[in-house]
Structure formats: C-alpha cells, structure tokens
Amino acid sequence: MKKESVGVVETKYYNLSEELKLESGDRLKDVTIAYETYGTLNKQKSNAILVCHALSGDAHVAGWHEGDRKPGWWDNIIGPGKCLDTDRYFIICSNVIGGCQGSTGPSSTNPETGKPYALKFPIITIKDMVKAQKKLIDHLEIKQLFSVVGGSMGGMQVLQWCVSYPDMVRSAIPIATTSYSSPQQIAFNEVGRRAIISDPHWNEGNYYTGEFPDNGLALARMIGHITYLSNESMYEKFGRRLQDKEEYGFDFSTDFEVESYLHYQGNTFTKRFDANSYLYISKAIDYFDLTENGTLSLSEAFKDVKARVLVISVDSDWLYTPAESKEIVMALTANEVEVSYCQIKSSYGHDAFLLEIGQLSYIINGFYSETLVVDVMTLNAATVTEDSSIEEAAELMLDEKVTHLPVVSEEGKMLGIVTAWDISKAVALKYDKLDEIMTRDVITALPQDPIESAAIKMRKHNISSLPVVNDQGRVLGLITTDHISTLIAGDKY
Numbered sequence: 001m002k003k004e005s006v007g008v009v010e011t012k013y014y015n016l017s018e019e020l021k022l023e024s025g026d027r028l029k030d031v032t033i034a035y036e037t038y039g040t041l042n043k044q045k046s047n048a049i050l051v052c053h054a055l056s057g058d059a060h061v062a063g064w065h066e067g068d069r070k071p072g073w074w075d076n077i078i079g080p081g082k083c084l085d086t087d088r089y090f091i092i093c094s095n096v097i098g099g100c101q102g103s104t105g106p107s108s109t110n111p112e113t114g115k116p117y118a119l120k121f122p123i124i125t126i127k128d129m130v131k132a133q134k135k136l137i138d139h140l141e142i143k144q145l146f147s148v149v150g151g152s153m154g155g156m157q158v159l160q161w162c163v164s165y166p167d168m169v170r171s172a173i174p175i176a177t178t179s180y181s182s183p184q185q186i187a188f189n190e191v192g193r194r195a196i197i198s199d200p201h202w203n204e205g206n207y208y209t210g211e212f213p214d215n216g217l218a219l220a221r222m223i224g225h226i227t228y229l230s231n232e233s234m235y236e237k238f239g240r241r242l243q244d245k246e247e248y249g250f251d252f253s254t255d256f257e258v259e260s261y262l263h264y265q266g267n268t269f270t271k272r273f274d275a276n277s278y279l280y281i282s283k284a285i286d287y288f289d290l291t292e293n294g295t296l297s298l299s300e301a302f303k304d305v306k307a308r309v310l311v312i313s314v315d316s317d318w319l320y321t322p323a324e325s326k327e328i329v330m331a332l333t334a335n336e337v338e339v340s341y342c343q344i345k346s347s348y349g350h351d352a353f354l355l356e357i358g359q360l361s362y363i364i365n366g367f368y369s370e371t372l373v374v375d376v377m378t379l380n381a382a383t384v385t386e387d388s389s390i391e392e393a394a395e396l397m398l399d400e401k402v403t404h405l406p407v408v409s410e411e412g413k414m415l416g417i418v419t420a421w422d423i424s425k426a427v428a429l430k431y432d433k434l435d436e437i438m439t440r441d442v443i444t445a446l447p448q449d450p451i452e453s454a455a456i457k458m459r460k461h462n463i464s465s466l467p468v469v470n471d472q473g474r475v476l477g478l479i480t481t482d483h484i485s486t487l488i489a490g491d492k493y
C-alpha cells in the first residue's frame, strides 16, 4: 500500500468556554488549546485517535506547515496507508497546557495583567493537561476515542486518560513511559531547571521583554538530550571522533563531535521552546504519580481502566526503563485488563519511540488489527417489541434499510429476531403475529468478541447479521457481514 503524507496542514485553536479547575486548586482562565487533525471523523465518531506529545513536542505531529524544512514530529507513522492511517482514522493532536506552541502557557498573556504570565502561571499536572484535552474532545463531540497513543510524557497522558476517563478510551498505547516519575527522572529534570534558573537572563521568569535565558535553556536541553540517547548510540553516531580538528585542543573549546552535537541540539532548542514552559512541563512530569504518592497500589490506581492496552518499551531506554513498563503491565493484568506488551529492540535509547518507525508500525498495526465487534458494530440498532405487528416490523425494516430486527422486551432484553425472510414467509403463509415467525434461539455476539469469531459464527450459520448483546442479554447493536467486508476492504468505518 502506498504510504503518503497528509500534506500541508494548519494548526487550529479552541478556546475553552469556562475556566479550568486545576489539581492544585488554582483556576486557569481564557484557556486556548492548539490542535491539529488529519483524516475524517466518521458518522459514528468512532475512529478518532488522540496522539499525546512528549516534553518538547507540539500539536504539529504530521504533515507540513507552509515553508517548513521538516514535517510534523511523528509524520513517518501518520498519513494515508501509514500505521496511524488517515484513510481510516481521524487523528487529533493538541499542544499541552503549560506549553509554548499555541496552547495557553507561561508565555501567554495573563488576562489580569495584559502581560505574559511568567511565574504567575499556575502549576499544572499531567492530569490537568488531560482534563484540558478532554474539553477539546467534548468540543469535537467525540464520546469515545478509538485510541490514545503517545510516548514519554505522552505515555503518561495516555495512562492518565485511561484512569481519569475510562469510558472514553477504547484502546491505549503508552510507549517508553512510566506510571510515576522515578527519583532519577526527577533528578535530571531538576538539574535542567536549575540550569535555567541560574541563567541571569531568567530574571525570576520575567524575560519576555528583554534577553531570554538561552544559555540556561540550551544547557537544560543538553542534559535532557543525553538521557534520550544511549551510550551505544553515541558510539555509533560519534565514537571519540574530534570535531573539525585532528588533535586535542588542550583547552576548553569543543574537542569532540558529541560536544558539538549537544551544543547544536541545545542551541536549536532555544529557537523553538520557552524556558518557563520547560520549568512548568518538567515539574508536571515530576509530579506524575498514579499511585498518588504511594497511597494507592498501582493496581488500585488502574481499577477502573476499561481500555485494551498495548504497552511498548525500548530495550536501551535507561530513562524510562522496560522494568517500569512491565510494572504497568502487571498492574493492568491484576485488574484483568486486556493488555499486551512489546519491547522495541534499538540502540537509540529513549528517543527510539521517535525513530524506530518500522518496529513501531508493525507492533501498532498488529494491535489495531485485532478489531473487536464493538469497534465496528452499529450502535442503537432498530428493534421491535413482541407485541408489534408484522406490518410494523416490515415498515421499520424498509425505513431503516435493515434485514434483521431484534425483538426485545420493555427493558431492551433480547427475546428473538425477525428477518426479511421471516416477513415474506409470514405474508405467504398468512401469519399476523410476530411471535409466530420470530426465531427465539438467537445467535449473538458480545461487544468484546474478536471480529473473527463473529465472522465465523455468521459463516457457520449462514446468516448476515448478529445482534450484539451485553452480559445481561440487553441488545446493544448489530454486526453485519457488511461491517466486516468494509473493514477488510480498508474503507472508512
């Protein structure tokens, strides 16, 4: 299949209609959320995938902004025919609050002073970021996300979504992440923050009209960037090679390629990121702890999770280690959540989630292709009650363009089924009551059944539609052979 780019895209902005109550107890007014979307939201609004970004990411996850040198930060997995296939899914990515790429953050104007918030910006948490994203999803009138996916801090948001809004997440893919920040992660973040705070230009956060604390921010990024790589990848990239010289300088100028590379990464970062946002977002990462400071076990924290979860780690990631991912898997398993685990083999270290596209695509494709009945069924299918006449049933079939009508009790429980074939039989044999023609021993599917098992049932019994019922026998919808052929043909559903 041809893999293409989503092409030229634009960032959109949503202004929250009410203030955002934050975990700290503070309130944030006039909140704007910058976001991008690609693909088409289907009629049932069931194909939306929310992508959550990491510390320095933004809403521009795919496609090209007019005049840009590089595409969005995960462009290689999003687009027609790609892993997050925009021919099938509606992809949403928003910039986190506290950020500096369009969503409200410390560099935004404080409505109370008319000046940038700087340190008057309230402390925000991962839970607050997700709460703001939920407002955007509500605004898009999406009741349930087909999936939430993200790496690093994006993975924290994925887990927070599963915990805060369990009914809104059908599947979740946290990558190279953790359920609580470790002392080592906090330690690196604190060194980065101190680098910024120690820069004289930082000026207690009030630098927006003067010189920016670029040295501090570049240093913070250099420290952070080391943790995103691995020693092996540094050997592969630079070894001990010297930068633009044949011999050691015997001074404190740049000797090694790795030094030059880090300076470059640090300096480039200052052109696209705000130092105060770095402080606020890194603090939000440090505060992230689903165990609520040890007052809950991780399995207690995950007790309400309903999503199917795919946890992905990277073998060379020493910042967010595979052990931390496995802890998530164990705690979800303890709650009987459907969870799978995959470890990417890579020498890249933590940033492998941005680079190992082949492995990521393979793993995610496999997970998404395990489609369940609930992913494709028609919700709120037309039903009739037992006392309906055959004529009423026939009219309903014509109006709704269906050939199968579940017969339900007043509480919506499945009593039987009538088909278009039953109706013709009733006309030919002059029956006039539904209960004379309906089938009572109905073959049904459960929403959590894999799509394959529904297909096998339909083929075995030579039927083209199965009512989908819950554990109590209530009719939830219908799955038809049409749903399955649409899925296989790769059309939008």
Ligand SMILES: CC(=O)SCCNC(=O)CCNC(=O)[C@H](O)C(C)(C)COP(=O)(O)OP(=O)(O)OC[C@H]1O[C@@H](n2cnc3c(N)ncnc32)[C@H](O)[C@@H]1OP(=O)(O)O
Residues within 6 Å of the ligand: 053, 054, 055, 056, 057, 058, 073, 154, 243, 257, 258, 260, 261, 262, 264, 265, 351, 354, 355
């Ligand atoms: C979800 C999110 O996290 S979004 C944010 C993700 N994006 C970032 O983090 C942006 C900065 N990070 C990076 O660029 C990361 O390294 C990655 C993972 C995204 C890219 O990794 P790679 O493709 O392996 O690129 P690499 O790390 O080698 O960096 C390449 C850059 O370093 C420069 N470089 C390489 N060697 C040297 C050197 N010796 N001296 C100076 N510069 C050097 C290259 O010229 C190149 O510059 P360019 O980016 O302007 O083209």
Ligand SMILES: N[C@@H](CCO)C(=O)O
Residues within 6 Å of the ligand: 054, 055, 056, 057, 152, 153, 228, 351
């Ligand atoms: N390199 C990524 C990963 C950080 O976790 C970023 O800068 O956001």
